[in-house]
Amino acid sequence: AQSVSQHNHHVILSEAASLELGCNYSYGGTVNLFWYVQYPGQHLQLLLKYFSGDPLVKGIKGFEAEFIKSKFSFNLRKPSVQWSDTAEYFCAVTGLGGYALNFGKGTSLLVTP
Amino acid sequence: NAGVTQTPKFQVLKTGQSMTLQCAQDMNHNSMYWYRQDPGMGLRLIYYSASEGTTDKGEVPNGYNVSRLNKREFSLRLESAAPSQTSVYFCASRASGTDNVLTFGAGSRLTVL
Numbered sequence: 001a002q003s004v005s006q007h008n009h010h011v012i013l014s015e016a017a018s019l020e021l022g023c024n025y026s027y028g029g030t031v032n033l034f035w036y037v038q039y040p041g042q043h044l045q046l047l048l049k050y051f052s053g054d055p056l057v058k059g060i061k062g063f064e065a066e067f068i069k070s071k072f073s074f075n076l077r078k079p080s081v082q083w084s085d086t087a088e089y090f091c092a093v094t095g096l097g098g099y100a101l102n103f104g105k106g107t108s109l110l111v112t113p
Numbered sequence: 114n115a116g117v118t119q120t121p122k123f124q125v126l127k128t129g130q131s132m133t134l135q136c137a138q139d140m141n142h143n144s145m146y147w148y149r150q151d152p153g154m155g156l157r158l159i160y161y162s163a164s165e166g167t168t169d170k171g172e173v174p175n176g177y178n179v180s181r182l183n184k185r186e187f188s189l190r191l192e193s194a195a196p197s198q199t200s201v202y203f204c205a206s207r208a209s210g211t212d213n214v215l216t217f218g219a220g221s222r223l224t225v226l
Binding site for chain 2: 006009034042043044045046049090099100101102103104105106
């Protein structure tokens with residue numbers, strides 16, 4: 001069965017610090033990978049996705065993620081975080097042609113001024 | 114554009130009561146999903162409907178039933194609510210094809226006393 005592991009449950013950063021959130025998955029076949037963000041009191045929104053091609057994916061608000069197939073990883077990065085990036089971040093995976101996304105447990109990011 | 118609409122947004126139930134969470138999407142999506150979100154647990158799939166007329170169990174289906182009423186609507190029913198079902202419930206939908214991106218509703222916060 002597919003599973004997704006997010007290593008950091010709670011992260012606290014100062015504004016302008018760099019961010020990297022880890023995500024590893026277990027699945028033997030071709031995968032589609034996602035990062036979703038949930039701002040306080042809001043629903044989940046797609047941050048970025050990887051289906052195929054260039055393993056470095058750029059998303060909204062300056063976020064990017066790198067798919068490393070050999071490490072089964074899809075880490076999220078941002079060079080300089082802002083206070084408005086305070087949110088919960090979820091990594092998700094589904095197999096090619098699969099119907100349901102499997103989500104990690106989420107990482108809560110707090111950015112302090 | 115309404116996207117995915119869930120009702121109610123908040124509900125308090127007593128143990129043993131029943132209720133139905135409603136979900137409707139206006140994007141002509143084929144697949145619809147119900148997830149629950151609990152602190153430290155991420156999102157867990159309850160049920161999904163790959164297409165109109167079909168439903169399948171997800172990771173945590175016990176205590177729930179679903180109905181795919183038509184292409185637009187997918188309801189989640191709790192027949193006899195239990196405190197363990199206190200959670201935030203999210204409905205999501207997805208178009209067919211290779212695009213696995215889910216669009217989420219705003220969520221329904223359910224408390225079972």
